[in-house]
Amino acid sequence: MKRVEDPRLLKGNATYVDDLQLAGVVHAEFVRSPHANANIRSINTDAAKKLPGVIGVFTGADINEKAGTIPCASPLPGGKSPVHTVLAGARVYFVGHPVAVVVAKTRAICRDALELIEVDYEALPAVIDPEKALENDSPFAHPELGTNVAFTWSLAGGDLDAAFKEADQVLKLRILHHRLTPMSIEPRGCAASWHSGESSLTLWTSTQIPHLLRTLLPGMIGIPENKLRVVAPEVGGGFGSKLNLYSEEAVVSHLAMRLNRPIKWIEGRRENAAATIHGRDQIGDHEIAVKKDGSVLAIRAKIIADIGSYLQLLTPAIPTLTGLMIGGCYKLKAVKVDVTGVHTNKMSVDAYRGAGRPEATYIIERLMDYVADELGLDPIEVRLKNMPAASEFPFTTITGLQYDSGNYQAALQKAQELAQWPRLLKERDNARAEGRLFGIGVSTYVEICALGPSKIMAAGGWEWGCVRIEISGKVTVITGTTPHGQGQETSFAQIAADRLGIPIEDIVVLRGDTATAHFGRDTYGSRATALGGTAIAMSIDKIIEKTKTLAAALLNSTPGEIEFADGKFFVRGNEENEIGWGQLASEAYVAKNLPPGFEPGLEASSFFEPPNCTFPFGTHIVAVEVDRETGQVKVLKYTAVDDCGKQVNPLLIEGQVQGGIAQSLGAVLMERTVYDENGQLLTGEFMDYAIPRALDIPEYALGSTETPSPSNLLGVKGVGEAGTIGATPAIGNAVIDALSPLGIHHVDLPLTPERIWRAIQEKGGAL
Amino acid sequence: MNISVKIRVNGVLYEAEVEPRLLLAYFLRETCGLTGTHVGCETSVCGACTVLVDGQAVKSCTMFAVQADGAEVTTVEGLTSNGEMHPVQEGFWECHGLQCGYCTPGMMLTAVQLLERNGSPSRDEIRHALDGNLCRCTGYTHIIDAVEYAAKKGAA
DSSP: OOOTTHHHHHHTOOOBGGGOOOTTOEEEEEEEOSSSSEEEEEEEOHHHHHSTTEEEEEEHHHHTTTSOBOOOSOOOTTOOOOOOBSSOOSEEOSTTOEEEEEEESSHHHHHHHHHHOEEEEEEOOOOOOTTGGGSTTOOOSSGGGSOSEEEEEEEEEEOHHHHHHHOSEEEEEEEEEEEEOOOOSSOOEEEEEEETTTTEEEEEEOOSOHHHHHHHHHHHHTOOGGGEEEEOOBOOOOTTTTSSOOHHHHHHHHHHHHHTSOEEEEOOHHHHHHHSOBEEEEEEEEEEEEOTTSOEEEEEEEEEEEEESSOOTTTTHHHHHHHHTTTTTSOOSEEEEEEEEEEOSSOOBOOOTTTTHHHHHHHHHHHHHHHHHHHTOOHHHHHHHHSOOGGGOSEEOTTSOEEOOOOHHHHHHHHHHHTTHHHHHHHHHHHHHTTOEEEEEEEEEEOOBSOOOGGGSTTOOOEEEEEEEOTTSOEEEEESSOOSSSOHHHHHHHHHHHHHTSOGGGEEEEOSBTTTSOSOOOSOTTOIIIIIIHHHHHHHHHHHHHHHHHHHHHTTSOGGGEEEETTEEEETTEEEEEEEHHHHHHHHHHOSSOOTTOOSSOEEEEEEOOSSOBOOEEEEEEEEEEOTTTOOEEEEEEEEEEEOBSOSOHHHHHHHHHHHHHHHHHHHHTOOOOBOTTOOBSOOSTTTSOOOOGGGOOOEEEEEOOOOOTTSTTOBOOOTTHHHHHHHHHHHHHHHHHHGGGTOOOOOSSOOHHHHHHHHHHTTOOO | OOEEEEEEETTEEEEEEEOTTOBHHHIIIIISOOTTSOOSOSSSSSOTTEEEETTEEEEGGGSBGGGGTTOEEEOGGGTOBTTBOOHHHHHHHHTTOOSSOSSHHHHHHHHHHHHHHOSSOOHHHHHHHTTTOOOSSSOSHHHHHHHHHHHHTTOO
């Protein structure tokens, strides 16, 4: 099934934010801090204001009291974090911190004006290393807090002491999850237009969350919710980085109202690297209690999360997801996780594809290999030994999560078959016999998706959908999710076409506009199809039920006698005499022959409140070769079997898996966000921050198993992050396996040639 | 201090007075109103802005409009002829070679140049040719499939 959204994207007539043509639009650009931590002594905007074409220059003093503060939707009890004004006040806290904004007739004039603004900074020592930040003599990232600890959070399940006592061995492993930059190819950007006659505002923004913005922004900029329309037009990639309310959105909205002019701001790549959220950045010390036979009893983890300067929308939630999923797909007797969120003078960390789960999976899957390595056991056997059987689902973890459905062994077995496991082992033996560094890595992962029940979400975890059979019989589907590349204009049309029994060509899916999608909780956490798709299916079922009454009246029967199949309504046993949607829709809206009490129209909407999250799983098997001389890793063969529940569109699923794997391949082998000791961002653009290119990508052998989720009527689990979650440990484990003949048992990510080369040298070199 | 330029884009002649610093990408987007050419980095790394200038794939964010004076430029809007998709466009559609679509115009124009030079490239040759175009969504495999598809359809 080819995507219905593709023609406009392929022909160049899709509309991303920067493609909007707004009459009279003016532009905004931001002055940003070159320092990680500094007092602002003064800002001189006089020369900039005099530049022809400049409409205004605004600093924090001009704006902050009127544009609200940036919200965090997931603060933890007892946490201490600074007030997050939209522009810096008396102090800047990270490189890229917005200090002032210029509004001018053209982007070029804006940039000229930026050059004329003088900011006098008093540079202060920056807090960069999150562990040093916890020492008594550390300076503070935010002095007014009197601490660098933003929050602490703990999770415990089972009898930890008993489990550690029972252990034959306790292994320790410290794991660093380095900081990553999401780098969607379209940077962020927004445009706002004030409609003074109606006193209403439209904000177009490159976001994953127009509905959450409509919930959060009105209170900040001082307009009622029902006077704000938020539109996510075509969005050029997000990966979590556009799951936020950013300063620029509030500033542009406020200034559009204040100046009564449409204003557009488009983020540059350097701004994107510095001032759009980063991902990961955790340090974990882990202890794992094991029996000699490879039974894993318990895990104790102390995690330090470097969250950067401010809490963005979901910042505290990310390391808690790591804690929740740290047990992976194994039966443990006890788990204890202690997380400390630390403020540093860097950009904030928030949800980046996988959001806490790649960290969890990397921890548990590295540990499983480490256990096998230390105990001299087969890593696959260790995994199998500790997995719940298919018959044990729903499986409740020791920390209380209920894994909805699963058959982890089946996915592992299928992946082994696809990877031609015995042959792969032989290849490794042969390579090693020749002195080559050949490694095989496995990861068996489980993740948490379709977030989620409202009880665990800050602002509702339901999803909304609406279906309308138009008077012509064409169908309009409206979703509260906000696809930005996932292809749900196609997969939701497929769901509707199947359920309504009409051709997909007759269906249009609308999304990303709060004026048409009245409700929504948007797209993140691999939730859109499981939740949004279900809301659509529920709406269709309501329409079918209602239409049976109308069909009964037209067929001189009773609703109980009416059957529906393949888009036709008929009296049971009399399939010849059928009525289709076209005729029924016409009757429903023209409304001359309606049965008593039948409300005109054929439209239904639904809020789907899921009873539980979903838990996709799978196995990834990777073969790599490491060049002894250079440390360069070559991925030779990549096999993945992913189970995302029922599949709506296998081609789209394959695309999600491949894209996710590629992002992890980048994270494991090349990507790393680097701040120097002064807090200068050294990876400020694509010249310094390497993301994978076509040449870096291996050929794949991809497969799937299909274990339906009991948590929604479609049986769907979600697949947006699976690749990223499964791939990180699989590739990492493969590289370590390749290096193991040299006596190397762990190297921290990213496994760049330099790191590997150094690890090899430490073990006596390449000879 | 504006400079007069004449640039033929997708067969249509555009004459304009432009600032010397105006990048070709913005000339196409703002002066010609052809917003299919996207800007992703302004440092000629990502390739989203790739267009053909006199048949050569060029990153239009690092070329001034004045440098293209007198040139023939092809953008994504010029790939379709008489409503028919170019085989490269067809390939991207058939093989799910795009997700968010932002890198796609540049990716396709690079592929067009490759196929003009080499009508039946191997998968490795396709990888090499696309090395200057970044995609963050697809992981490239379906893009490589798409270019192979186009080659088989006789894109050149």
